[in-house]
Structures are given as structure tokens and as C-alpha cells.
Amino acid sequence: MSSASTITTSNATASTSEEAGSAAQRDRRKRILDATFALATEGGFDAVQMRAVAEKADVALGTLYRYFPSKVHLLVSALARVLERTETNTRAHEVPGDTSADRVIFVMKRITRGMQGDPRLTEALTRAFMFADASVAQEIHVVGTHLTSILTHAIRPDADEATPEDVVIARVIGDVWLSALVAWVTGRSTAAQTGSHLETAIALLLRD
Amino acid sequence: MSSASTITTSNATASTSEEAGSAAQRDRRKRILDATFALATEGGFDAVQMRAVAEKADVALGTLYRYFPSKVHLLVSALARVLERTETNTRAHEVPGDTSADRVIFVMKRITRGMQGDPRLTEALTRAFMFADASVAQEIHVVGTHLTSILTHAIRPDADEATPEDVVIARVIGDVWLSALVAWVTGRSTAAQTGSHLETAIALLLRD
DNA sequence: GCCATAATAGGAACACGTTCCAGTTTGTGC
DNA sequence: GCACAAACTGGAACGTGTTCCTATTATGGC
Secondary structure (H helix, E strand, O other): OOOOOOOOOOOOOOOOOOOOOOHHHHHHHHHHHHHHHHHHHHHHHHHOOHHHHHHHHOOOHHHHHHHOOOHHHHHHHHHHHHHHHHHHHHHHOOOOOOOHHHHHHHHHHHHHHHHHHOHHHHHHHHHHHHHOOHHHHHHHHHHHHHHHHHHHHHHOOOOOOOOHHHHHHHHHHHHHHHHHHHHHHOOOOOHHHHHHHHHHHHHHHOOO | OOOOOOOOOOOOOOOOOOOOOOHHHHHHHHHHHHHHHHHHHHHHHHHOOHHHHHHHHOOOHHHHHHHOOOHHHHHHHHHHHHHHHHHHHHHHOOOOOOOHHHHHHHHHHHHHHHHHHOHHHHHHHHHHHHHOOHHHHHHHHHHHHHHHHHHHHHHOOOOOOOOHHHHHHHHHHHHHHHHHHHHHHOOOOOHHHHHHHHHHHHHHHOOO
């Protein structure tokens, strides 16, 4: 287990967006996701083996598949949980910075730093997200919504609702961020290059 | 087989960038890639099964793995072949458009239209590219090089060499394009939305 | 409390990517 | 041509994601 995990993966008083089912079901779902985080943090995508997740979560393999219909669904749901909490945190505190660009850079750098602190977990989540096919569209949409929301909030913290222009820019930044993450995960670029690329892109997009 | 394939996958007088080995070896490599295109065009990522590729290319499974050490290597190499030819075509003819943005939009729309004409092939290539891990870094780098070259050429057709600024912008556009492709492949956005998103991003990035 | 139904456990079975091996063919230096 | 190395064939075997099945255990209505 990594000693100084930077990505929050445990919850005290579970209060996630999508709640359904009995307490036992929520508990199983949580145990499964916890096991997923633990295995992914230790060994990345390959270490998240469905049999291992089931055993660690103390559920049968069939039960695991009842909750998450595939390994990719499982990992994308895990990514959604990470971003959901990031969104909550971001909205709870004021984002520092005088310009949109500064605030967005601040937020994205914090997320990126967090993910780079858990490289194997990041690899697992990123690759799953990118490998997803149409059947995972719903889970992916949740991830995209959180990401866009985090970014539009950083662009215009006072607004209740984001303008269409902001949403477009936020999406582009999200695209660049994901691509940068993929490049970093696959060893094509260093952490420094990733940060610099992201910063340049944000400066280009928010230069008004 | 799709009747009006828009992505060029056949070559008359093979003259690719990376040539090595005997004629027989080049022939095998070509047969393998041809089989890959055929299977991917018909059934997408899942239909590109290593045993099926080997059989269609008339080589043993072990030989296939000698040429391409994994399914992802195989598909990313196929993507590299597509982009290599696109680059050749793009550089052969003058790109229409008065501004950088117009030219880039023209080029990207042509590529995008081509890929959308072969949705299953596109799905196979895109997902493989995105799923690649560090061991595929070399093949991925080839893809990135071609893409950047296509884009910098569209931005500044007369220049012999791209400026660092152009390269950065080209990379960002490439990032957006890939993300848009993923969104389209996974059914999260329509072809029209993909084109519009790309166009907006390019306009934002090349608005000077 | 009792029944009907759904959910879970436990594990076998299957598919496909990947590895490995023994035997055969092809290519190369002499 | 010959000897040797490299490449190729055909196929078995293994690991992991996924599916399926039966027995057992919670759950909710009466």
C-alpha cells in the first residue's frame, strides 16, 4: 500500500450521488470499489483481476458481475468516484487565482499531482476509461460531467450555471488533460512535460 | 466488406517509411496488416482475433507474434500506416483555405470523415491506441509524429520546419481530435457533434 | 412465522490473448 | 551442394475476463 496516497478513496459517511438499494447492497458496492482501489493502487490495471477483486471484497464472482458488468465498468465507476469527490472538494473551497486561466491551472495541477502520486491507480483508471466501449457510455458520461463541472467552476466560480462557451472550453481542456494523462501513463511524457503541456493549452484557450 | 471504404489500406508499390528485412518478410508483414484491416473493417476491435488474423494472413500464430508482439502493437501499427498515407496525401496536394484555422479544419474534417466511413475499423484502431501501455511507446510515437506533421503542415504550409508554437497547437488539436474520436466511437457523441466540437476547438486555438 | 422471489455463494466452463515447444522449411556462409 | 542458424508451422497449454449453473441464503408481503 502506498504510504502517502494522494487520491481520496475512503468515505466516512457515504453520501454519493447515486444511491440505491438496501444498506447491504450499498455496503457490497463500497467493498467492491474499495477492493478495486486497493488492487489498482498496488499493481495497476493488470492487478485488478476480477477474481481478486471478488475475493478481497468478500463477494462471489457472480455477485461482482451483478454489480459491475465488466472490468471496465468497474474501473470507470471507480474513476467516477474519484472525480465526484474532487468536484465536492473543489466546490467546497474557493479556488485561488485572479484569472480563469490561473484558477483552471491550479485545479488541474492539483488533480494531476494527485494522480501522479498514485501512478498505478492512475494507470488503471485511465486505461479503463480509454478502453471503454459503447456499453460503458453511461458511466463515462458521469465522469465527463464531473470533469466539466470542475472546470467550468474554476473558469467562472461565481456563476450559477456555465455558459455554453465555458462548457466548450472546459471540454477541450478535459480532452487535453485526458490525452496528457494517457501520454504520461504510457511513458511517452514525463510528469513535468505533462504539466507544462496542460498549462500551455490552458493559456492558449483562456487567453482573453 | 464495406463497399465504399474511405480509408486507404492497400498499396501498389509498397514504399513505407520503415522498410527492413527480406522481400518475404515485407510480404508477410503486409499480409498481416491487410488481414488486420479486413477483420477490423468488418467487425471492429473484437473481430481482430489473433488466431483469425494469422489464418487470414496465412501465417502461423507464432509468426504473427514474431512480427507484432501483441494485438495492440498490431493495431497501433495499422493506425500508423493509415496516418502515414494520410500525411503523404496531405503533403502531395495543396491544402485549401486562407487561414490556418480553415486549413486545419479542412484537413481534420477530411480525416474524420474518412474514419467515420469505416466506423468499425476506426473503433478498432482508436481503442487499441488508447489502450496501449508503455511497451507500445515506439509505435505510438510514430502515430503522434505523423499526426503532428499533418497538422503543422496545415497550419503553415510554406514553412520547411514547424515553429515550437505550431507544434504545441498541433498537439493540442491532436489531443482534442483523439478525445473526440473516442467519444464518437463509444457512442457518446454523434458525427456532427464530433465535427462541431473539433471545429470550435480549432477556432479557439487558431484565432489570431 | 411462512412462502415466493430475488440475491448470493461456490465453482465449472468457455473464449481469446499469449506463451511455448517439437519438427520442418528457408536462408546464408563456405 | 552442405552445414548451420534463423524463421516458420501446427498445435498444445496457460491465464484471465466472462458466462452459466445449482444450492443456499436473505428479503418482503401476508
